[in-house]
Amino acid sequence: MSEQRPVFLPRDGLQRLLDAMRQDGRRCVGPVERDGALTFETITKAGQLPTGVHDRQMPGTYQLEHDETPRCFAWANGPQAVKPLTFAPQETLWRVSRDDRGLHFEATPGEPQSVAVIGIRGCDLAALALQEQHFLGAEHIDPQFGARRDALFIVAVDCAYPADTCFCASTGDGPAVSRGFDIALSELDEGFLLRAGSVSGQAMIDSLGLEPPSKAQHQQVEDELAQAVSGQTRQLPAGNLRDAIFERQEHPHWAEVAERCLACGNCTAVCPSCFCSAYEARPSLDGEQSEQVRIWDSCFSFEHSNLHGHALRDDIRLRYRQWMTHKLAGWHDQFGRSGCTGCGRCITWCPVGIDLTEEVAALLEGEPA
DSSP states (O other): OOOOOEEEEEEGGGGHHHHTTGGGGOEEEEEEEETTTEEEEOSSSSGGSOTTEEEETTTTTTEEEESOOSSSSSSSSSSSSSHHHOOEEEEEEEEEEEETTEEEEEEEEOOOOOOOEEEEHHHHHHHHHHHHHHHHHHSSSHHHHHHHHHTEEEEEEEESOOOOOOHHHHHHHSSSSOOSSSSSEEEEEEEEEEEEEEHHHHHHHHHOOOOOOOOHHHHHHHHHHHHHTTTTTOOOOSOOOOOOOHHHOOOHHHHHHHHHHOOOOHHHHHOOSSSEEEEEEEEEETTSSSEEEEEOOOTTTTGGGGGTOOOESSSSSHHHHHHHHHHIIIIHHHHHSSSOSSSEEEHHTOOOOOOOHHHHHHHHSOOOO
């Protein structure tokens, strides 16, 4: 749809937006503060959003801080993105049962509940677009992912508070929201500028009966986003890194990173674009039925590269190389761009603080090895 002029929602009207999102039986999901982090959970009231909360992120460090700001999106991100709402961490794909007539197979896609999520950032929408290419753009479409994506209504938020670990400006995926949303918010102290990104988003905005923002409010949003860009100190090199990384498959820096990496898989778990999975058959104790279950997996796990009982990548050096090479190089062949959208979660949630941007810079120094 063509770009629509924004409207202004006063802060005390935020509940009206949440109520509109919950119409027609939608479950409303938003960020809440829990156990020292911001996680996406079911909400019904605007007061459940994290007012006055900021996040302080550094390599291997995540901490929430509080002040008197009235804003509820004054933070960069938490460990979750939109991924768990479309690509389930664990789900049953099909079941098989046995009786005296033989085996009976049953697909179990189910009917997902409609979900409206508020608080998603531009880097996460770019990652969602990559997952859509993977699950919906191939010859064999994933019905579970497709059903949940169709049932998802997204209210995204421009990010005016990038963390120290963010580098979305260098990947072209933020901090402003540009695509993949139904409604986008820009937050100011006194309220929100709303703009529509879909027909259903426009209909919801129209139902609220709002007026356009002032020129001063519009300018303040632009100024804060410009500051968010200039405030990012980390970056990935511009351009396609495919050939440069593939040429360095035997570079000694892979071994140096492996000495620090724990192969814990935290980076892939929090990455909004990773889609590795494993499959398990879970038979009942009586042997009369079984479920085929898909669960999130990681290319850092020893079992992930098993082929006929032999691990092709049996040391951490090879696993880290696989992850970075696939994410930053191989994805160009598969999806036409890098798999990294600059959210910085892999840096923050790495227990030993490995910084992807620093490792890329070290790898690219000098001639290919």
